[in-house]
Amino acid sequence: MTHISVKAVRAGLAAALVLLACAAPARAGGGHSAEDSWLMLTVGRARTPSTAEGGTMLRCDPPRGHRRAAEACAELAAVDGRIADIPAKDLVCPMIFAPVTAHASGRWRGRPVDYTETFSNTCMLTARTGSVFALDTR
Template sequence: MPTTARWAATLTLTATAVCGPLGTTALAAPDLGPSGLYAPSALVLTMGHGQSAATVTAERAVTLNCAPTASGTHPDAPRACAELRLTDGDFSALSVRAGVMCTKEFDPVVVTVDGVWKGKRVAFERTFANECVKNSYGMTVFTF
């Protein structure tokens, strides 16, 4: 093999080895904003018994961070983040799971969500008839 061909092959292999992984990583990076940073998605979810957030003391609170990776004190952060990505962070778009049966007991539960989703401020409050009904919305977001 001539020397020129060897140098060309060596340079090609070196460029592929060095630049190839960089291109793959850049394509896989989710939710990059215009500055090249992740748009924050960090939420605090609370739950308490009562009829409104104004009159309820939070009994449980969890954190949920969805960017750049799922984390926080939520019991199933990866699945909760995946579920929220499907609704683009719209908590009111979470639907009731099929086949869930709850009693008609009235023991109101209030859930609040505060934080940011993809860099936008989020404030959500919903009162459910009881904890079973709360847990039936979506798959994992309100199950904490």
């Protein structure tokens, strides 16, 4: 007859618990689901954001809902969803005053996002926000 000590049983149970804990799938994004990253984007003429039919919904996992979704999501990921922190592009923009207002609201990795800024023209909008507000269908 085989005799198993209590210490051996405890060690075996502890090892089994460690293996089970390691095998459990981890959630990406620090506990937030991928669907926690979405933005409703609008661009309007002058100093007020457009309200035409609700704008464009950008979702980032997988990138969709936007003509340049993959680029926009990569730019947002690089700055943890803070649109104002997107590095300025090196563009030569005309000195034409045709103001546009960009607005984004939604969530980035579970954190609320509310961004509104007016730019002197669409070139400056692109230079400062990259692909995020590239909403036209041309």
